[in-house]
Amino acid sequence: MTNTPDTLPPGKIGRRKAAMLPEQPPQLWRSVKARKSYDVIIVGGGGHGLATAYYLAKNHGLSNIAVLEKGWLAGGNTARNTTIIRSNYLWDESAAIYEHSLKLWETLEEDLGYEMFFSQRGVLTLAHSVSDVRSKRRSFYANALNGIDCEWLTPAEVKKLVPIINISEDVRYPVHGATYQPRGGIAKHDWVAWGYAKAASDLGVDIIQGTEVTGFNIQNHKVQGVQTSQGDIAAGKVALVAAGHSSILANLAGFSIPIQSRPLQALVSPLYEQVLNTVVMSGAVHVYVSQAHKGELVMGAGTDAFNSYAQRGSFHVIEHQLAAALELFPIFSRAKVLRTWGGIVDIAPDASPIIGLTPVENLFINTGWGTGGFKATPGSGWLMAHTIAHGSPHELNRPFALDRFITGHLIDEHGAAGVAH
Amino acid sequence: MLYIPCPHCGLCNETEFHYGAEAGVAYPDPNALTDSEWAKYLHIRANPKGWFAERWVHFAGCGRWFNLWRNTITHEIGLAYLPFTTQPKAPGNTGQEGSRA
Numbered sequence: 001m002t003n004t005p006d007t008l009p010p011g012k013i014g015r016r017k018a019a020m021l022p023e024q025p026p027q028l029w030r031s032v033k034a035r036k037s038y039d040v041i042i043v044g045g046g047g048h049g050l051a052t053a054y055y056l057a058k059n060h061g062l063s064n065i066a067v068l069e070k071g072w073l074a075g076g077n078t079a080r081n082t083t084i085i086r087s088n089y090l091w092d093e094s095a096a097i098y099e100h101s102l103k104l105w106e107t108l109e110e111d112l113g114y115e116m117f118f119s120q121r122g123v124l125t126l127a128h129s130v131s132d133v134r135s136k137r138r139s140f141y142a143n144a145l146n147g148i149d150c151e152w153l154t155p156a157e158v159k160k161l162v163p164i165i166n167i168s169e170d171v172r173y174p175v176h177g178a179t180y181q182p183r184g185g186i187a188k189h190d191w192v193a194w195g196y197a198k199a200a201s202d203l204g205v206d207i208i209q210g211t212e213v214t215g216f217n218i219q220n221h222k223v224q225g226v227q228t229s230q231g232d233i234a235a236g237k238v239a240l241v242a243a244g245h246s247s248i249l250a251n252l253a254g255f256s257i258p259i260q261s262r263p264l265q266a267l268v269s270p271l272y273e274q275v276l277n278t279v280v281m282s283g284a285v286h287v288y289v290s291q292a293h294k295g296e297l298v299m300g301a302g303t304d305a306f307n308s309y310a311q312r313g314s315f316h317v318i319e320h321q322l323a324a325a326l327e328l329f330p331i332f333s334r335a336k337v338l339r340t341w342g343g344i345v346d347i348a349p350d351a352s353p354i355i356g357l358t359p360v361e362n363l364f365i366n367t368g369w370g371t372g373g374f375k376a377t378p379g380s381g382w383l384m385a386h387t388i389a390h391g392s393p394h395e396l397n398r399p400f401a402l403d404r405f406i407t408g409h410l411i412d413e414h415g416a417a418g419v420a421h
Numbered sequence: 422m423l424y425i426p427c428p429h430c431g432l433c434n435e436t437e438f439h440y441g442a443e444a445g446v447a448y449p450d451p452n453a454l455t456d457s458e459w460a461k462y463l464h465i466r467a468n469p470k471g472w473f474a475e476r477w478v479h480f481a482g483c484g485r486w487f488n489l490w491r492n493t494i495t496h497e498i499g500l501a502y503l504p505f506t507t508q509p510k511a512p513g514n515t516g517q518e519g520s521r522a
Binding site: 245247248256257258259260261305306307308309310314315316349405406407 | 442457464
């Protein structure tokens with residue numbers, strides 16, 4: 001970093017804030033060895049899996065539950081996203097499921113007794129062309145009809161909300177307007193996982209890391225347990241909540257799912273003074289940015305075009321993302337990139353999740369959250385727990401069943417979900 | 422950035438290509454299929470962890486489709502081959518552990 005005046009100042013505020021982070025308890029979850037048998041085994045120890053375990057214990061009174069994680073807790077997409085939370089989706093089914101999740105976020109810290117820096121700083125989604133304006137206004141009206149908080153902002157109103165944004169007309173992608181969801185925001189993603197892990201563990205859930213599921217014991221189309229790198233474990237019910245590897249697990253259980261796995265990248269800058277107090281997304285130019293509590297700029301890119309399990313993406317995708325970010329925010333031109341990373345997202349043909357039953361009895365699946373699963377963490381866990389406990393889906397996730405690809409009742413959210421999360 | 426061997430133009434940057442997912446999916450007779458078989462043709466594509474035979478089109482070059490072996494863990498590139506020709510064997514033994522059941 002140079003000392004030229006137009007360089008962003010290093011974040012003194014950021015460092016003060018970091019010092020103010022609450023202390024962690026000495027132990028977040030119990031360290032246990034896997035037992036021989038469980039009522040429910042959840043495959044995948046990310047946010048969605050841990051939330052599923054927590055709500056199974058809290059809402060449905062189960063406690064003989066294990067969460068199996070092949071790596072370390074929340075080391076996959078839970079730690080690799082840009083933490084954006086919103087519910088302004090186009091279709092009724094999506095609006096309902098994401099709004100349910102947003103409502104859970106609003107009381108989650110109290111519910112878990114654990115701080116996770118949930119901050120409703122608003123989410124702005126920019127429109128850059130005539131057709132973009134039409135589709136965003138369509139979303140805006142759809143949100144209004146579904147009772148979801150949403151505003152339409154002119155470029156001048158956007159500028160008032162985000163003073164550092166460039167709204168001049170003579171750029172490649174001028175800002176023609178934006179939708180704004182004031183209740184949207186961000187949270188501290190690893191703390192979300194830790195909060196769920198602690199609360200689930202306190203209710204008796206066993207969290208077992210470093211244990212990979214390598215197969216399933218299935219008799220008469222009914223799951224009996226899982227084979228793991230640490231030996232077989234019997235289970236009454238099994239839930240696959242392993243984004244990035246859902247197809248692999250489904251194939252091990254003998255069925256196919258309409259999922260393709262792609263890299264999705266993001267990056268952060270060093271800590272800077274606060275210059276951005278809301279979340280800004282632009283699907284058209286493939287960038288979304290917020291400034292985290294400590295002061296780092298967090299930016300997400302688009303997915304890579306090809307299937308991959310490598311947890312890294314192509315440089316040209318990052319380049320494209322930063323070019324767009326610099327046009328929107330010229331002040332970022334002197335900011336540095338501290339770190340980039342990739343996660344593997346499971347994408348369904350209609351860019352909507354799959355939550356529900358599978359062709360194997362007592363085996364459930366939760367996948368396809370694509371590029372936007374973080375915001376759904378509480379709702380996804382809540383609904384998955386309901387589905388597992390009752391053996392049938394809740395009204396909110398019934399439309400997101402695997403059989404929608406046979407009936408043709410797709411929930412096409414490419415517009416709202418396609419890239420920008 | 423991948424360097425992709427177009428069978429017609431040689432090695433080119435990935436940004437000159439579009440992706441077409443699984444190679445060798447035959448077009449079925451829609452009238453002969455049940456709804457679930459049709460759904461399988463329409464929506465389900467292999468998503469293996471390891472070597473994958475996939476389609477690419479060189480839109481910024483010759484504009485033609487071809488098939489390519491590529492490893493989805495390491496991003497190694499294997500052989501490129503033309504559609505409707507015999508598929509060469511997958512390179513190495515990393516296998517198709519997640520290929521369609």
